[in-house]
Amino acid sequence: MTTTYRTAALLAAGTLTALLAAPAAAAAPRPDGPALDGSGECTFPMKKQIEGIPWPLQRVLLDELWQDTKGKGVRVAVIDTGVDDVNPQLRKAVDAKAGKDYLKPDKENPGFGDEKRGKTDGTVDDVGHGTKVAGIIAAQPRKGTGFVGLAPEATIIPIRQNDEKNSGKSDTMALAIDHAVKMGAQVINISQDTTQPLGPDSPMARAVARAIAKDVVVVASAGNDGMDGAQKNTYPAAFPGVLAVASSDRNNERAAFSQSGDFVGVAAPGVDIVSTVPGGGQCVDNGTSFSAPYVAGVAVLLRAKYPEWSAAQIVARIEQTAVRSVKGRDPHVGWGVVDPVRALADIGPGTPPSSPTPDPGPAKPPVPEAARLALTETPQERSERLATYALGIGAVLVAVVAGTAVVIRDSRRRRGVR
Template sequence: MCFAATPAAVADSGPDASEFDLSSSSECEFGGKNIPSTPWSLQRILMEQLHDKATGDDVTVAVIDTGVDDDNKQLAGQMASKGKDFVGGKDGTEDIEGHGTRVAGIIAAKEVPGTGFMGLAPKAKILPIRYTGAQDKQGKPKQGNSDTMVAAIKYAVDQGADIINISSDTEERKDPPRLRAAIKNAVDSGALVIAASGNDGWDATSKKTYPASYDGVVAVAASDRNDERASFSQAGDFVDIAAPGVGMVSTVPEGGQCTADGTSFAAPYVAGVAALMMDRYPDWNAQQIIARMQETAERPTAEPNRYVGWGVVDPLAALSDSTEPGETPKPEAPQQAGASQVTPMKVTMGETPAERDRRISIYVLGAGLLLVFVAGGSGIAVRDWRRKKAGGFGSD
């Protein structure tokens, strides 16, 4: 059976209306197979070195989304509790759309045989909160709105969540006062609030999205395999950092995995790194965590820009410097950023130094032979010209 987390397009007109866009795209089979290979978003990390430093132990990440199905083997046992459902279901572990289950997997899916995918912080706990994506008794979609989002945020704060991940943005870029107030309360409580920047960036025009644009929220853009802004990722001065958001492998309800694109899946990548940092640096506050993450990001320029903020997150670099940071990132030259103190593996697709030396030797030898042939040919031409001038060809 195929499901897709489709963007909500109904105005906030009642309990069944939605004003949020689940910032992703893709369809996948629930209860399907695992993908055996390691996704590119994890190939860029040395996972063993990363988990030698931290695993996310004793950190709780609230996933405010369509719910999180813990029937997937990689998510079984990863829930802090059953969470809560604000759209009429029994609890937060129901997910009929699959969006929230994918988000949670990127954060905390545990390692299992037969797949190269796992969450960035496999010892972190997920607090599943469903604010949208349900069905009524007649099987009709029942979507959330600002009221259910606000209730979900308050619940996450009351439950003591260390990190709150929101992979949604409001339709038509609405800025509901009640949502702004709920976010402020969450930030003031000390929680690290992370939100997707949105997927309407095809024209690269700067536009604000909510809740990502609110003060204190970490707004996450999506990057591609080249560490550049994904073409759909919303640009704007509010963007704080970027993370992989293209071809993102993650868990789905009932078991299995699939791939999807979207800033929805870049945000939990940052949430996973933040969980690792909270494990490693338990005395740092939320602002210090994100400041260090921004300082160590792979940045194209010394200053942040409206496409990727301070740059693409570098998990290992963020966990490799124990000096206590300030609460705001410091500009540095691009070559100084992202210094993860890791020796890269040798690239075997290109030529080795020995192959390069052999190639150059062949070039030198070939050039020498060419000069010999040119010189020899020139000598014959001069001799023939002299003979012709003397009256003809004869024997030597």
């Protein structure tokens, strides 16, 4: 049995559109960069780049984040709508030879640009979604833009498994996961979801289990159906061992569209997210689709820095170092909003726990010690006390004697006695 996939990505005027809907007509570009249309998409390629540093990167000290590694040597599979390797920020990052396309060629729309016609290596991306996902992970620095991926030296394995027609199925997703493992992926990003329940014996569940058994970190978006506030599982995010990612906003709170549920592991920025588009340039979009690769980028850096760590330890580290808004786990943002720098900070000797379940909330502050009540005094204190008493008594006696003398003198004067 197969399940139609939706790519968790797009928003329209406060309401969720049909995910991966056909792109609407774009608005005219603004002088300061690409314009958004009603769905959050943009035309591509973009002739103008977004110059400023996107807000999620403004919160990250990149020099500190990259002091040990930029992800070199780590292979991460992006199972999506394809990954364009023409965009200058991704050209050197994409391993087209390892890629694969699980969709039949579209004769009416064979691919972006003439150079893409007939390609079956996963580098066709008519939608732009997969290219945005890949850029958040591994876009390399480029003059004229402040946008860069969290792991700019990582290698992307492009796998095209879905398109604007929602052609992706659970069975082809299973094949894509197996291909990613075969091609040496150490991290797999899946920014797609279905709410149809999938049991442990489904092809995709078994493929996910095989990937985790091969020590692959599997990161998946939680989905964008959270506007109604209902908690429900989405797949593959809710499969055991998968790190499910919700979206957070600029206030580190759950984005209104982000799906909630007990399966959510962490949250990451998912509102007004800048990333690469096919052909060149960048665009802005919203969704848990773009929160997941943010976390996948952190996982890539951890795999590069700690190659001896297991996938479960990588997940545990990301969860444990997240910024928590409540004690323990929350169904809206999981263990909190991912903190890349904190996750990559040196931890000293030893390794994280083998279980991905982190400690339940921050440690309680120590209880202040009660003040000691002394029932006796030291000899010095006693001497000082007695000396104070003696001075006080002496002053009183002097005052009494002086007062008595004045009274006697006045009495004699009144009687005429001299």
